[in-house]
Amino acid sequence: MSPESPIDEIDRQIILATQSGLPLEPQPYHAVARLVGVSPEEVMARMRRMLETGMIRRIGAVPNHYALGYKANGMTVWDVPDEKVDELGARVGALDFVSHCYQRPRHLPEWPYNFFAMVHGHDKPEVEAQVCQIASLLGEADRGHEILYSTRILKKTGLRIGG
């Protein structure tokens, strides 16, 4: 971690012990505590604090989209005027089929898109209907868009910090 890092060594050890998953045993936080060498109460208190501060987004299950039947996963990319992207980003992010939504830099001339919204459907027509909804929400601010479907998951390990 960098010097200005908001976490200390014990947090870091907890992250290392849990980033690939929570132990599948009746008292998982006790198992983490044994690995880290602190009390279970301390592990739980620190993880609660990390949840509150947003360091942990959530604790739970991440499904494989494909396995749940969401076979069309589209990264939709949009060229939206810079001065409008914040307002429109918040509105697109609120749509119930958008899982992630970001402003990113353009790489002109070949990549004019500055706004990304990930959408998930059971098939391509469902995704295309979702894209129409986003396009109508954006109106004239939609100066061009594309859907990039994933054709293969090459790697999906989640985030890791080094030991």
Next chain:
Amino acid sequence: MDELDRAIINDLQGGFPISEHPFAEVAARFNIAEQELIARIASLLENKVLSRFGPMYHAERMGGSLSLAAMKIPAEDFERVVGIVNAMPEVAHNYARDHILSMWFVLATETSQAHAEALKKIERETGYAVYDMPKIKEYFVGLQLKA
């Protein structure tokens, strides 16, 4: 995967308790034994219905750097580049997409310097330019998919 598995997946996307016996708490909501819940989660992970179970850390809030990057890789050279990119521990996710920018990966590093070094290493070893697309703003993260 049966109806109970689906219900468990939907429930667990919404969160998991931090407590003395968290599996027992969740199992009670489904009227099953703690060990059955644990066995079902283990089997969903093994069958890759779940890709992860546990805390999802927010890289930037830990002081780290997280970025999306893309590369324009010709089909005939794709597998070689997959090997190089996937071998890097900094690469958390990597997807093939149907676009001239055909490879899209997420790079997670502890510092912005490590990020820049990882990108340079990928460019050097693959011979292709990396289009770095770090997020400028995050508007939303966190949809739950219905199982």
